[in-house]
Amino acid sequence: MTDTLTPILTKFWDDPQSWTLATYERHDGYKALTKALEMEPQAIIDAVKDSSIRGRGGAGFPTGMKWSFMSPPDGGPRYLVVNADESEPGTCKDVPLMMANPHALIEGVIIASYAIGCEHAFIYLRGEVVHVYRRLLRAVEEARAAGHLGTNVGGKGVTVDITVHAGAGAYICGEETALLDSLEGRRGQPRLKPPFPGAAGLYARPTSVNNVESIASVPGIILEGSDWFKGMGTEKSTGFGIFSLSGHVTNPGQFEAPLGITMRELIELAGGMRGGRKLKFWTPGGSSTPIFTEEHLDVPLDFDSVAAAGSMLGTRALQVFDETVSVVRAVARWTDFYAHESCGKCTPCREGTWWLRQIMNRIEAGQGTQDDIDKLVDICDNILGRSFCALGDAATSPITSAVQYFREEFEAGMHTPAHELFPPEKSVLFTVQTPVQTKESSGMVSA
Incomplete structure (x- = not known):
């Protein structure tokens, strides 16, 4: 496996009229x-x-x-x-x-x-x-x-x-x-x-x-x-693929590379972590795949190696989150998404994602109970493998893996809101102008 980029599908994306x-x-x-x-x-x-x-x-x-x-x-x-x-x-x-x-x-x-x-x-x-x-x-x-x-x-x-x-x-x-x-x-x-x-x-x-x-x-x-x-990729995962790096890296974007490249190499190609902060967790294949942490940076990004490490390569949507991010809040947003997008055809997914959403939002607000974490995992176990399609499984993957690696943050949700533990303004990607109060008016204007 080579660790160099392989611009094939992306070879002439920078042409002024590449689409013609x-x-x-x-x-x-x-x-x-x-x-x-x-x-x-x-x-x-x-x-x-x-x-x-x-x-x-x-x-x-x-x-x-x-x-x-x-x-x-x-x-x-x-x-x-x-x-x-x-x-x-x-x-x-x-x-x-x-x-x-x-x-x-x-x-x-x-x-x-x-x-x-x-x-x-x-x-x-x-x-x-x-x-x-x-x-x-x-x-x-x-x-x-x-x-x-x-x-x-x-x-x-x-x-x-x-x-x-x-x-x-x-x-x-x-x-x-x-x-x-x-x-x-x-x-x-x-x-x-x-x-x-x-x-x-x-x-x-x-x-x-x-x-x-x-x-x-x-x-x-x-x-x-x-x-x-x-000649590219690995023996069981041949060829190249487009890896989409987003989140807290210096230069997010598309990186076309052989399958088998590691996340460590891709983060280096993206200029490293934003502001020199520490990596906290990342997704190897989008929000529907079990999350990875810093210990998985050297896992080859091919189908079999990622599966052996406990996740899925999926669509190679590599979302990177640094130490300023609340795992509970991030997973809660994904859970909201899956509950909203469930088509409602099968009971495990329709009912299960609704209950996952209630519990995740409760923990995020610092109003969780002693039984909520075990209840989350139990509901996930009752959805996994029991729905018509993979949407039900997708909703459970980020939750069970987040509990596995960051249980203490879920336990903190029994008494402290996520926004107090991890202020959202510290994890934003872009500088935002905040409205200020003028002396002449009680209305709000942009700074």
Whole structure:
């Protein structure tokens, strides 16, 4: 494993017009599609399988294997759906990728569609990011005008078209079956599995649902070869990934690096901790993953190593919190989020997240009781593994891990509010002007 950055998807993000077809073609854009159209569809699937790329949406399931698990062709339609509903708190890799380099995704969609026998692909985008929606629509227009989409892609008689769909902004639609329900015009709620989408997905037809970054990585694999891809990362977590560093670091941002890089290395690349303060805790894959502390800084950030250390790599949303932050307050905000975003379909998640929210807010306010901590853990145990989708599990992970590493802060919530123990103004990222009282008026004006 190398510890250097690997700018591939982010290679020309700093170009003045990185999102245009002309810029993409200057950087070997659509050469992979030309090569793919000379290959048999099964050869493309085999190349992706051989690269061992694992899904970049959080679960880490092998992408090529997911394609091969689709039901055999029967003459009916087959679908590719790109999950671009990036909603996990702290996750911000897919949106900048689609903004800065949308054609990498478009080319990946075309190649993947050809490989699995799909003639109509969908990109399901989070509805609030209207600017990204417009950029994707424009990229699709450019690709179609250049002959990369339509009924005769590359002059090979291949039919592929893309619909960009904007959802209504529900976190639950990041779950693949809830996304499919939403795409079909119904309320986004997870489906009972089986059947899995590979057998009966969109419109009850064989469907592959893949993450933005997974599909955008396909052109590189086809153009450069699977051995090139496996030359980065680790043996079981091959390739590169975009790591999103946010919070109390000097220079937060996107760092594209081989899987297996450590958090210590990434913090150094980000200029160290803000103000020279001490790291307190961090998330390896967004708010839905168990938190890590300073003792985990040298854990390789690959799927297996992070799992062995007790968390999940997830979407590589690395939120960094220094010693000024209350763990109780941070986890309480995440719990509020999950309680609000629960679709309400299953009882453990619907009722459990509501009760977790009440207890967390009570502890944060310094009004906790002697039994609240054990009650929190007990409720988490009754939610874990008992909900239709992973939202219930996501709500429990930050709580149980926070109690594990910072139980004393939860115990302090029995008598002292979190805002007294950790004044919020000390952990803010930006200097805020406070309103002042004037002598002439009782009204408030900005300083």
